[in-house]
Amino acid sequence: MYFAYTEDMEMIAEMARDFAKKEIAPWIEQDEENHHYRREILSQLGELGLLGFSIPEEYGGNGLGWMEGVAALYEISKVHTSWRLSISGNVWGPAMTILHHGTEEQKQKYIPGLCSGEYVGSFAITEANSGSDVGSMKMTAKDCGDHWLLNGSKMWISGGHTADIMLIFAKTDPAAGAKGISCFIVDFNETTEGVERIPIHKKVGMWPAPTSEIVFEDAKIPKANLLGVENKGFQLCMWMLNNTRMGCATGAAALSAACLEGSIQYANERTQFGQQIGKFQMIQQQIAEMKLEDDAAKFLVFRAAWLKENGLPSQQETSMAKVFACNAAVHGANVAMKIYGSYGYSDEYPCGRWLRDAKQFETLEGTSNIHMGIIAGIELGYQQNR
Numbered sequence: 001m002y003f004a005y006t007e008d009m010e011m012i013a014e015m016a017r018d019f020a021k022k023e024i025a026p027w028i029e030q031d032e033e034n035h036h037y038r039r040e041i042l043s044q045l046g047e048l049g050l051l052g053f054s055i056p057e058e059y060g061g062n063g064l065g066w067m068e069g070v071a072a073l074y075e076i077s078k079v080h081t082s083w084r085l086s087i088s089g090n091v092w093g094p095a096m097t098i099l100h101h102g103t104e105e106q107k108q109k110y111i112p113g114l115c116s117g118e119y120v121g122s123f124a125i126t127e128a129n130s131g132s133d134v135g136s137m138k139m140t141a142k143d144c145g146d147h148w149l150l151n152g153s154k155m156w157i158s159g160g161h162t163a164d165i166m167l168i169f170a171k172t173d174p175a176a177g178a179k180g181i182s183c184f185i186v187d188f189n190e191t192t193e194g195v196e197r198i199p200i201h202k203k204v205g206m207w208p209a210p211t212s213e214i215v216f217e218d219a220k221i222p223k224a225n226l227l228g229v230e231n232k233g234f235q236l237c238m239w240m241l242n243n244t245r246m247g248c249a250t251g252a253a254a255l256s257a258a259c260l261e262g263s264i265q266y267a268n269e270r271t272q273f274g275q276q277i278g279k280f281q282m283i284q285q286q287i288a289e290m291k292l293e294d295d296a297a298k299f300l301v302f303r304a305a306w307l308k309e310n311g312l313p314s315q316q317e318t319s320m321a322k323v324f325a326c327n328a329a330v331h332g333a334n335v336a337m338k339i340y341g342s343y344g345y346s347d348e349y350p351c352g353r354w355l356r357d358a359k360q361f362e363t364l365e366g367t368s369n370i371h372m373g374i375i376a377g378i379e380l381g382y383q384q385n386r
Helices: 007-034 039-047 066-079 082-101 104-116 174-180 233-269 281-309 315-345 351-360 368-379
Strands: 121-124 140-143 147-158 165-171 181-187 195-199 211-222
Touching (some): 066 233, 082 233, 174 181, 181 211, 233 281, 233 315, 233 351, 315 368
Antiparallel strands (some): 140 147
């Protein structure tokens, strides 16, 4: 199976690559140093149509699918992987989930703004003591007749304090465990009373990508903002994660490619003992290992995207892409730092950023352990690939 780029994919990839080089790359060092999120970038991406993948044109989408979306996200993430979170958070998070599970009113109200970049989208599942075990979440949503009352907190939420539209998962039947979870659309342009959004600045990496703690104290959410069926939020959550994890896999594969390309360039520029360091066999072995892992990661990512594009089961393949690309990114960043030597440990080159950013892929949207369990469980026949 060979995934050659179509004409549309080539066009989209080139557009995304050019945009990233012109509008994102010049600000990387400054944004990293200041932990600064450039809200205007999302609007510019929306104007170019780079936020509407897999969304029908009638709701503001661009009429293109998963393959084009992965091609675009790959090019942007290769320049600065922090932007992977914001882009996939809009497209394959709230927009796609509302498209497939929302009412017509919800679709008309929220999806166009998420595709245009007018709205920043996010979703909140994780709590301080509830990560991989989604069913153990403590946040509650009480039915108060004409509204829902949300109480509890969420932790490590990507885009939490910058989002306009967020999908919040909470217990509507606390005694039922995972079977008592529901999903709600929180519109922060309408709902702010009873909500505190606290930026988390002390992180190892992904500094320009905002991360937050969100506290709800008797926050009123309109009754119409229930997304999907009450107490069926766990299934909706797993469905959504099977889509948003494509963003993680794509970002990790792109970071692996950035490490490889940077290492090749440096190995051909740096000289020791009278020759380019790329001439030494040990460096060549490292480059070869990175190339093998990088190509395999990219193949697994596009295979998962192709399956989604064609409406075929993809949960196992998505987890495989995410785990392998994550491993390739971490290994590639580690090897790149070795190839760059002392310069790799300085801030003159991006090796430190690559390594810091690579590690987050081992945790986001399901730890590597969780994904290995999904892969094995499906392979052993304990669960169905979906």
